[in-house]
Amino acid sequence: MQGDVMEQQLDRSKPFDQQIPMDQQIPMDLQIPMDLPIPIDQQIPLDLPIPIGQQVPIGKQIPMPSQISTSPTTPVEESVAIIGFGAAGVNALIALRCAGYQGKIRIFSNTRIPPYSPIMTSYYVGGTKSWEECFPWGAEELDSLKAEIHYDCPVLELSPEAHIIRTSRGDFSYSKCVIATGATPVLSGFPSTDDYKPLVLRTMDDAERLKLAITRPGCRRVLISGASMVALKALEACLERSLETTLVGISPHVLDFNALPVAAIRFEKGLREKGVELRLGQTIKAVKTIGHEALRPSYSLEVTFSSGDTALYDEIIVAHGVKGNLEFVAKSTLEIDHALLVDEFMRTSDPDVYAAGDVVQATELVSGDKRIVGIWKNAAVQGACAGKAIAAEMAGTTIPSDAEFRGSISANTIAVKGTLFISAGIMEITSQRHREVYEDENMTVVSVFENRADGSRRLVGFNIVCDEDEAGSVAYDTGAMLTLRIENTA
Ligand SMILES: Cc1cc2nc3c(=O)[nH]c(=O)nc-3n(C[C@H](O)[C@H](O)[C@H](O)COP(=O)(O)OP(=O)(O)OC[C@H]3O[C@@H](n4cnc5c(N)ncnc54)[C@H](O)[C@@H]3O)c2cc1C
Numbered sequence: 001m002q003g004d005v006m007e008q009q010l011d012r013s014k015p016f017d018q019q020i021p022m023d024q025q026i027p028m029d030l031q032i033p034m035d036l037p038i039p040i041d042q043q044i045p046l047d048l049p050i051p052i053g054q055q056v057p058i059g060k061q062i063p064m065p066s067q068i069s070t071s072p073t074t075p076v077e078e079s080v081a082i083i084g085f086g087a088a089g090v091n092a093l094i095a096l097r098c099a100g101y102q103g104k105i106r107i108f109s110n111t112r113i114p115p116y117s118p119i120m121t122s123y124y125v126g127g128t129k130s131w132e133e134c135f136p137w138g139a140e141e142l143d144s145l146k147a148e149i150h151y152d153c154p155v156l157e158l159s160p161e162a163h164i165i166r167t168s169r170g171d172f173s174y175s176k177c178v179i180a181t182g183a184t185p186v187l188s189g190f191p192s193t194d195d196y197k198p199l200v201l202r203t204m205d206d207a208e209r210l211k212l213a214i215t216r217p218g219c220r221r222v223l224i225s226g227a228s229m230v231a232l233k234a235l236e237a238c239l240e241r242s243l244e245t246t247l248v249g250i251s252p253h254v255l256d257f258n259a260l261p262v263a264a265i266r267f268e269k270g271l272r273e274k275g276v277e278l279r280l281g282q283t284i285k286a287v288k289t290i291g292h293e294a295l296r297p298s299y300s301l302e303v304t305f306s307s308g309d310t311a312l313y314d315e316i317i318v319a320h321g322v323k324g325n326l327e328f329v330a331k332s333t334l335e336i337d338h339a340l341l342v343d344e345f346m347r348t349s350d351p352d353v354y355a356a357g358d359v360v361q362a363t364e365l366v367s368g369d370k371r372i373v374g375i376w377k378n379a380a381v382q383g384a385c386a387g388k389a390i391a392a393e394m395a396g397t398t399i400p401s402d403a404e405f406r407g408s409i410s411a412n413t414i415a416v417k418g419t420l421f422i423s424a425g426i427m428e429i430t431s432q433r434h435r436e437v438y439e440d441e442n443m444t445v446v447s448v449f450e451n452r453a454d455g456s457r458r459l460v461g462f463n464i465v466c467d468e469d470e471a472g473s474v475a476y477d478t479g480a481m482l483t484l485r486i487e488n489t490a
Contacts, residue, residue: 079104081174083155085115088180088357088383095387105147110154121207122233126240155328160350176390179355183322190318193287198318201234219314226319227254234317236416246277258423263463266444270419282306324359339372344404346386356382363407365490366426366460378408415469422479425461425486458489
């Protein structure tokens with residue numbers, strides 16, 4: 001019955017998130033609208049102390065549980081727990097309700113704000129999207145899912161054997177649990193400094209800090225360390241703010257995990273034309289603060305590079321990769337490689353603990369290996385698979401075949417002030433793989449083919465670099481077509 005009500009309340013006619021490339025969008029039947037208007041002045045200040053056991057008033061539109069449990073619950077209570085409230089967590093919740101599960105669902109989130117999209121953070125920093133546009137789910141939709149949401153309640157420990165989740169507000173039992181805690185930027189390789197904490201980009205808190213830092217009076221020169229997608233998104237935000245930008249990266253080319261040199265070189269040309277200084281094949285060796293943070297705007301940073309050069313900057317953004325948020329999982333309790341290992345229904349090595357999103361290694365279609373594919377669509381689909389499978393298990397029925405996660409391929413799109421890069425699949429060249437390059441005055445397309453035992457070949461990855469980012473252009477159509485081709489032959 002409750003499941004039926006849920007079905008009616010979800011408005012499936014609206015686009016989910018127009019920033020996500022077509023091939024990364026969530027299936028229509030899982031979509032809910034993006035219309036959460038939470039003005040910044042209605043947000044709770046981030047440093048407000050929260051009395052233990054009290055709800056956090058996040059703003060009048062945020063759904064809160066009618067009562068937050070402050071005492072340990074009995075282990076016999078039937079309930080589903082979802083740890084982390086991002087793309088994977090929200091989609092697990094939606095799928096549970098859509099599949100008819102009417103029992104208790106507890107969500108544990110370590111933030112005070114509703115689920116947001118990390119994809120939107122750079123646009124917020126750059127000033128092209130508002131705070132409200134970073135929240136894909138409306139308060140009404142979240143409310144209609146009838147979950148007990150524990151905001152600002154990080155999970156401190158998970159005990160799979162006892163079926164207990166430990167938080168600072170007490171212990172909670174669960175029958176089934178989904179780990180959907182995403183990832184956190186790492187600062188590895190950044191030299192330690194006495195008093196400067198570099199900027200990173202993942203959460204809305206990160207975005208707010210970054211935005212305040214680069215829009216402060218006196219901030220003119222920004223150094224971005226790292227040459228990955230997140231680094232380039234941060235770079236784009238700085239260009240939107242008309243800042244002088246330098247990108248430093250350890251590899252000889254940008255996008256080294258995603259791009260072959262011939263594609264990266266064209267992309268780098270586009271960046272240089274936008275005034276970006278590239279320091280490739282270098283790292284930051286030392287950072288010295290001149291003045292003090294308290295003396296802003298007069299403070300600046302003297303950076304020494306591995307080349308021996310020194311230069312002055314006003315802020316540094318570090319994008320050196322991420323690590324899964326799994327501190328609350330004891331290594332001996334669940335099988336972990338680089339991330340949690342899961343089966344086709346997103347079950348970890350404990351049959352009552354599922355996991356989804358950036359925190360798992362699941363099947364990557366081209367290689368057939370279990371890999372982390374850290375993209376939004378993956379997190380959403382995996383969360384939905386976990387939700388459907390748990391709903392069936394809670395109902396005592398067989399897990400339906402549509403709860404099976406069949407695997408995914410990596411896919412990325414980025415446009416930096418007009419220079420467009422689209423990539424999907426695997427770009428590693430091996431003895432069984434070769435590349436083919438097509439180039440004209442607007443576009444470079446690099447395709448990687450793999451030889452099959454029967455003498456045929458299959459497409460396993462591609463890069464497209466285009467000097468003009470024009471929505472609906474040939475580049476996007478070509479990208480969508482090649483992505484499908486990789487998926488269909490994997
Ligand atoms: C700047 C940027 C740009 C991106 N651009 C794209 C893009 O263009 N396309 C694309 O497909 N992907 C993109 N991504 C990646 C995409 O955002 C992620 O793959 C996706 O958000 C993963 O979803 P998730 O639910 O696994 O994790 P998250 O969205 O990170 O959600 C996890 C949640 O769990 C919370 N949490 C962590 N620990 C705990 C705990 N102990 N207790 C309770 N809660 C906890 C976290 O705070 C977070 O709110 C981008 C990422 C970044 C940072």
